[in-house]
Amino acid sequence: MAIVLSAQNLRKCYGDQVVVDGLNLSIQRGECFGLLGPNGAGKTTTLRLMLGLITPDTGELQLLDHAVPQQARAARLRVGVVPQIDNLDPDFTVAENLLVYGRYFGMSDAAIEARMPELLEFANLTHKRDVKVPTLSGGMKRRLTLARALVNDPEVIFLDEPTTGLDPQARHLIWQRLRELTASGKTLLLTTHFMDEAERLCHRLAVMDNGRIISTGSPRELIAQNIEPQVVEVFGEQAAAWAQSHAARHAQRFEVSGETVYCYVADAQPLLLELQQHPELRYLHRPANLEDVFLKLTGREMREQS
Amino acid sequence: MKPNIFALPQFSRRFIPIWRRNFMVWEKMAGSAILGNLADPVIYMLGMGYGLGGMLPQIGGMSYMAFLAAGIVCYSTMNSASFEVLYSTFSRMYEQRTWDAILNTPITLDDIVFSEVVWAGSKSLLSGLAVLLVIWLLGMSHSPLSLWIIPLALLVGLCFAALGLIVTALAPGYDFFMYYFTLVITPMVLLCGVFFPVEQLPPLLQNVSSVLPLTHAINLARPLLNDAIPAHFLLHIAVLLGYVLVGFYVALVLFRRRLSQ
Known part of the structure; x- marks a missing residue:
C-alpha cells in the first residue's frame, strides 16, 4: 500500500522544552490513523509540523509525495483540516463559509457551488444553508467544519480532537461520517483522547507521550501487547x-x-x-x-x- | 533546519481570496461604513472650518476651510487604515482565528499579511474618495489636480497599514492599541499640519514633524487640492513608499516570529 505520510526522527523544541522528540510515523493510503495522548503530549504540534505550519528542528517529513515544510503549499492543496478550536467565519452563513474557504484553494465559484449540495448533505446542514454561523449548535458547527475541510476533495484529512465538547448524539453522527470517509478511500489522521472514539474508528493507533510514540498498532494489538x-x-x-x-x-x-x-x-x-x-x-x-x-x-x- | 523569519516576502496571487473574504464581510455592513466615511469629514470640516475658520484670516493664501480639507483627507485615510489593521486584523488573527483557518489551505502567512495591507489600503482608498467627494460638494476644491488625491489616499493607507501591522504583530490584546493611538497617532495629528501649519511649532518639533509620514502626505495633498504641483513631490512619495516597504517587512518578520515558529 502507498505511504501517504511519513515522518522520520522529527524533533521540535521550544526553548528547553522538547515538544516532539524523535517521532517516527508512517501512514498508509486509506487508513484511519489515531494519535492518542494526554494533554501536552505533542499531538497538536505534530499536526502543525505535518502541515508545514512550523519547521522542525531536525527530521524528514513527506506528505503526499511533497517534502514538508519546503513544498507544504502543494501538499496542503490536497489536504483537509478540522482544527481543534472552531474557526468558522462568524459573519457568514453556512454556504458562504464553504464558498470563501473553497476560494482559498483556488477553486472557481462555479466549482464550489457544484460541490455545495453534496457537502451540505454530508453535514446534515442542507436546511441551514443560509443561516449565520453564530446561531448553529456546537454539533452543527463541527459538521460544518468537517464539510469545509472536504471542499477541495482532499486525499488526506487531519482531524484535531474532532468530537471534543460534543454531546453523544452529535459525536455519533460525526463518527458515522468519518467512517463513510474512510469507506470512500480517504486517509484520516485524527488526534483524540477519547478511547472509545479511537477504538471504533481507527485501523491503527499510536500512543504518544512527552513528544514520543510509546506504542503503535491496531486497537486489539495495543491491548494484546500492553496489558x-x-x-x-x-x-x-x-x-x-x-x-x-x-x-x-x-x-x-x-x-x-x-x-x-x-x-x-x-x-x-x-x-x-x-x-x-x-x-x-x-x-x-x-x-x-x-x-x-x-x-x-x-x-x-x-x-x-x- | 531553522526557519528564516528574515527571508524576503514571497508574494503570490493567493492573497486575492482573502481580500475578497474581507470585502464580503464589509459588504454586509457597507451602509454604516459608507455613512461613517462621509459623515465624519463633513462634521469635521463644517465644525472646525466654520468654528475656527471664522476667527482665522487666510492661511498660506487659502481659506481655513481649504487648508483644513487637505488635513482631513490624510487624517481620515490614516485613521481608516490604522483602525483596520489594529482592531480588525487582530480580531481575524487572534479572536476569530480566521488566519488559523486560512493557514490550513495552500495560503501562507506572507500571503495573509500582504492581504491585510492591501485590504486596509483599499478601505483607506474608499475613505479618501468619500472625503474628496465631500470636498468637491462643499466647493472647497475645483482643481483637476485634486484627482491625484485618489492614488495618494491609497499610498497613505498602505503606509499606515504597514506601520499599524507592526503593533498588531506585537499586541497581546486589544488594550495594547491604546499605546499606539496615544503615543503615535494623536501626536502625529497635532505635529503634521492637519489643523494648523507646521511652521507654528518650535524648531525641535518641526524637525520631528519632518520625518513623520503624515507630514509628507499633507505636503502632497494640500497643494494638489489648491491647484498647485507639490514642491519636492518625489521626495514625499519616496518617504511614504519607504514607510510602506520597511513597515511591511518589519511587520512580516514579527508575524512570522509570532505565528510560525
Whole structure:
C-alpha cells in the first residue's frame, strides 16, 4: 500500500522544552490513523509540523509525495483540516463559509457551488444553508467544519480532537461520517483522547507521550501487547486495605486509585472466587480496553499543562 | 533546519481570496461604513472650518476651510487604515482565528499579511474618495489636480497599514492599541499640519514633524487640492513608499516570529 505520510526522527523544541522528540510515523493510503495522548503530549504540534505550519528542528517529513515544510503549499492543496478550536467565519452563513474557504484553494465559484449540495448533505446542514454561523449548535458547527475541510476533495484529512465538547448524539453522527470517509478511500489522521472514539474508528493507533510514540498498532494489538486481557475493578471503602493484603495473590498487576482497585489478570476466576468471600466489596469484571492501555502507558496522574 | 523569519516576502496571487473574504464581510455592513466615511469629514470640516475658520484670516493664501480639507483627507485615510489593521486584523488573527483557518489551505502567512495591507489600503482608498467627494460638494476644491488625491489616499493607507501591522504583530490584546493611538497617532495629528501649519511649532518639533509620514502626505495633498504641483513631490512619495516597504517587512518578520515558529 502507498505511504501517504511519513515522518522520520522529527524533533521540535521550544526553548528547553522538547515538544516532539524523535517521532517516527508512517501512514498508509486509506487508513484511519489515531494519535492518542494526554494533554501536552505533542499531538497538536505534530499536526502543525505535518502541515508545514512550523519547521522542525531536525527530521524528514513527506506528505503526499511533497517534502514538508519546503513544498507544504502543494501538499496542503490536497489536504483537509478540522482544527481543534472552531474557526468558522462568524459573519457568514453556512454556504458562504464553504464558498470563501473553497476560494482559498483556488477553486472557481462555479466549482464550489457544484460541490455545495453534496457537502451540505454530508453535514446534515442542507436546511441551514443560509443561516449565520453564530446561531448553529456546537454539533452543527463541527459538521460544518468537517464539510469545509472536504471542499477541495482532499486525499488526506487531519482531524484535531474532532468530537471534543460534543454531546453523544452529535459525536455519533460525526463518527458515522468519518467512517463513510474512510469507506470512500480517504486517509484520516485524527488526534483524540477519547478511547472509545479511537477504538471504533481507527485501523491503527499510536500512543504518544512527552513528544514520543510509546506504542503503535491496531486497537486489539495495543491491548494484546500492553496489558493483561481481563480487568476486575473492585470498589468500596475497604478496597484499598483488601488490595494491600489480598490482591497480589490473585492478580498479576493491580493499581489503587482512590476507592477503586484495578486488578489486571489473565484468568479472573480465582480472583472472583476470592471476592465472593468479601461481601463488603463490589466489583466489575470486564475485558481490558484501550483506556486501560492508555492509563498504563501514560500514567494516572493529571496533566495540568496544556 | 531553522526557519528564516528574515527571508524576503514571497508574494503570490493567493492573497486575492482573502481580500475578497474581507470585502464580503464589509459588504454586509457597507451602509454604516459608507455613512461613517462621509459623515465624519463633513462634521469635521463644517465644525472646525466654520468654528475656527471664522476667527482665522487666510492661511498660506487659502481659506481655513481649504487648508483644513487637505488635513482631513490624510487624517481620515490614516485613521481608516490604522483602525483596520489594529482592531480588525487582530480580531481575524487572534479572536476569530480566521488566519488559523486560512493557514490550513495552500495560503501562507506572507500571503495573509500582504492581504491585510492591501485590504486596509483599499478601505483607506474608499475613505479618501468619500472625503474628496465631500470636498468637491462643499466647493472647497475645483482643481483637476485634486484627482491625484485618489492614488495618494491609497499610498497613505498602505503606509499606515504597514506601520499599524507592526503593533498588531506585537499586541497581546486589544488594550495594547491604546499605546499606539496615544503615543503615535494623536501626536502625529497635532505635529503634521492637519489643523494648523507646521511652521507654528518650535524648531525641535518641526524637525520631528519632518520625518513623520503624515507630514509628507499633507505636503502632497494640500497643494494638489489648491491647484498647485507639490514642491519636492518625489521626495514625499519616496518617504511614504519607504514607510510602506520597511513597515511591511518589519511587520512580516514579527508575524512570522509570532505565528510560525
